[in-house]
Amino acid sequence: MKLEQNIGKLDRILRIGISSVLIYISLIDTEFIADPVSSGVLAFFGLANLFVALIRICPLYTLAGINTCKLN
Amino acid sequence: MRLSTQLLLGIVGITVITQSILGLIAYWIIADVDKTYAFQTLRQQAEDVAHNVAIPLVTGDTDSLALEQTHRYFAPTADLSLIMDRNGLRGAAGPALAEIDQASLAERLRKALAGSDRSSGQIELSAGEFRWVATPVVGLPLQLVLLHHAGATGSALTATLNSRFFSTSLAILWVAVWIALLFASVISRKLDEKTAALRHQVTHDTLTGLPNRSRLYEELSGAITTAEPTTNIALLVIDINRFKQINDTLGYDLGDQLLLEIGARIRQTLPEHTFLARLGGNEFAVYLSDTSEQQATACTQHIMAAMHRPFNVNQVELEVSLSIGLALFPQHADDADTLVRCADVAMHQARESHTSCSIYNGEKDSHSVRTLLLGAELRSAISAGQLVLFYQPKISLDTGEVTGFEALVRWDHPTLGLIPPDEFIDLAEQTGAIQDLTNWVLEEALYFLRKLHRNGFPLGVAVNISTQSLRDFQLKPHIMELLKSTGIASHHLTLEITENVMMQDIDFAQEVLESLHKLGLRISIDDFGTGFSSLAYLNHLPVDELKVDRSFVLRMMNSSEDLAIVESVVELAHTLGCSVVAEGVEEREVLTALGHMRCDSAQGYHIGKPQAAERIPSWLEDYHARMAQRAKPCTATESPAT
Numbered sequence: 001m002k003l004e005q006n007i008g009k010l011d012r013i014l015r016i017g018i019s020s021v022l023i024y025i026s027l028i029d030t031e032f033i034a035d036p037v038s039s040g041v042l043a044f045f046g047l048a049n050l051f052v053a054l055i056r057i058c059p060l061y062t063l064a065g066i067n068t069c070k071l072n
Numbered sequence: 073m074r075l076s077t078q079l080l081l082g083i084v085g086i087t088v089i090t091q092s093i094l095g096l097i098a099y100w101i102i103a104d105v106d107k108t109y110a111f112q113t114l115r116q117q118a119e120d121v122a123h124n125v126a127i128p129l130v131t132g133d134t135d136s137l138a139l140e141q142t143h144r145y146f147a148p149t150a151d152l153s154l155i156m157d158r159n160g161l162r163g164a165a166g167p168a169l170a171e172i173d174q175a176s177l178a179e180r181l182r183k184a185l186a187g188s189d190r191s192s193g194q195i196e197l198s199a200g201e202f203r204w205v206a207t208p209v210v211g212l213p214l215q216l217v218l219l220h221h222a223g224a225t226g227s228a229l230t231a232t233l234n235s236r237f238f239s240t241s242l243a244i245l246w247v248a249v250w251i252a253l254l255f256a257s258v259i260s261r262k263l264d265e266k267t268a269a270l271r272h273q274v275t276h277d278t279l280t281g282l283p284n285r286s287r288l289y290e291e292l293s294g295a296i297t298t299a300e301p302t303t304n305i306a307l308l309v310i311d312i313n314r315f316k317q318i319n320d321t322l323g324y325d326l327g328d329q330l331l332l333e334i335g336a337r338i339r340q341t342l343p344e345h346t347f348l349a350r351l352g353g354n355e356f357a358v359y360l361s362d363t364s365e366q367q368a369t370a371c372t373q374h375i376m377a378a379m380h381r382p383f384n385v386n387q388v389e390l391e392v393s394l395s396i397g398l399a400l401f402p403q404h405a406d407d408a409d410t411l412v413r414c415a416d417v418a419m420h421q422a423r424e425s426h427t428s429c430s431i432y433n434g435e436k437d438s439h440s441v442r443t444l445l446l447g448a449e450l451r452s453a454i455s456a457g458q459l460v461l462f463y464q465p466k467i468s469l470d471t472g473e474v475t476g477f478e479a480l481v482r483w484d485h486p487t488l489g490l491i492p493p494d495e496f497i498d499l500a501e502q503t504g505a506i507q508d509l510t511n512w513v514l515e516e517a518l519y520f521l522r523k524l525h526r527n528g529f530p531l532g533v534a535v536n537i538s539t540q541s542l543r544d545f546q547l548k549p550h551i552m553e554l555l556k557s558t559g560i561a562s563h564h565l566t567l568e569i570t571e572n573v574m575m576q577d578i579d580f581a582q583e584v585l586e587s588l589h590k591l592g593l594r595i596s597i598d599d600f601g602t603g604f605s606s607l608a609y610l611n612h613l614p615v616d617e618l619k620v621d622r623s624f625v626l627r628m629m630n631s632s633e634d635l636a637i638v639e640s641v642v643e644l645a646h647t648l649g650c651s652v653v654a655e656g657v658e659e660r661e662v663l664t665a666l667g668h669m670r671c672d673s674a675q676g677y678h679i680g681k682p683q684a685a686e687r688i689p690s691w692l693e694d695y696h697a698r699m700a701q702r703a704k705p706c707t708a709t710e711s712p713a714t
Contacts, residue, residue, distance in 0.1 A: 022242075033235045033238075033239070034228070034232065035232045035235040035236055035239075037236060037239075039235075039239070041239040041242075042242065045243065060250050060254060061253075063254060064253050064254045064256070064257035064258065065261065
């Protein structure tokens, strides 16, 4: 089954923005969060979100039948 | 806002509020833990200092010097150490030494320590808020007090708790958003499906699955609103003739099956995408967009042709005929409501005229609207007393005496004025109000007669009975009851039945009329000569009187054929042993001619017009006065009317 792209332009910009902040505070500025567990969680969310934003396919959107491409 | 968006925002909102509350609670717990931890650390350091300061103090160091070294070594993170005895400050050390007034601080601490059992607390100084812990110096009558700034950065534990709390919150929020998205979309999809199913149910007929009336209105309204000025829209309303009979005799299941098959067959004749709807009952509608009158008529022909083949429903072969009404936009109507109404009226016109198809005719319609309105009002008109009885006198041609009256009903409509019976009797039969109407007429006529009898006029009254009333099994008991309650002898009441009605079902008529005749009622055949009476049957019917139709009487002076008919009817009636009444006598010559023919009675404008009940006594007195006046010079056959 070929997955259809379902992330629109605005959605993608928002996701990349949020992911960048998360990756920065968790992986780059390590002093911001001293606890390694917390920064690991944030890094996971940041990276996952960034990946989804880059391929423009959100599995949950596919499940829920949402497509933000049409909105833009 | 779409439902899914509302749900999404709702779930996210609830999550944010819950997380804020949880955040506040967590912050409060972490702050409390932090404070406890800070006091514990401070106490530990204070005890270390108190324990170790004793030796330098005993060995002779000054209090402050001894304290400073111990403080630096055992309480490196604390801000200030004080040594106090009962009188006050003995020595002080620590990095905050310069910024704090130790004497006043010692005084406040001494009071705090003396007033209670507390050995720790917080104190507000000009340099800020400080936590303090006091502990006795081992082996000496001294107290050591250690102070630490309360606003100082929290512990590493607090920092870890805070960051974990922050990241967990973010993760929860993230998951919540996804769950909300999933829920919102699943719920809204389910609701959309349900709404669509409900909408289908509301706009479609459950039996045939075809669109229903409201869907047709929607479709038509849409088409009419967007129609170009040159576009023609046609609407066919199709009615299945005698469908009620099929339902009544073969059952509703078979009727439903038949409806399904008819619907399917109509659908086959129509071009693809043509809108076919079931209006309810046995009515279908076809809406043809962008068409012409010719095309629409051709379409009706196709539908008619499809019905030629009989239907086979559950091994029962059924012949079906249709009445189709056709109305066009914009010729006949310019909105959906009117178009449907016009097609409906056209369908009724087709059914009434026994033509299979009829195109809407505005001229006939004005009557239809009035008729429809009257039909709706009739039943209430009876109870509201809007109906009035008029009485037309009948006289004996032999004696000139008044023999009785024919009761004629009129509707005194509050806005339309007096309405003649021809306009509402059919309606009364269609709407089932005829029983009420007949009962009312009988009651009125008999009570009128009772009044006349009491006033000294022992006359009769004739009441017209329709075919449906004859079929009403309550008619006979009702008449019996009325005769009993009014005290009128039954031979004073004549029931007039039109010839056509009687001949429709002669066996039934014979049975009913015989049972009524046995009561002593007189039976009269109205409008005789216009129908198709079978003379053989006439002989067996319990008829007392024949009424020659007014059309023959009106023309008899100018037409020898009509004169011959009247003469023949008189002859026939006498042969059968009936009396004859000539209706429609409007001239003196006619009356004289009828007298010569030995006709028994006459009725008409020349003798007396139909009049309201209250005018009858005076009319009778007047008539008798005139008769008495003319009695001597006149012949016996002449009445005052002549």
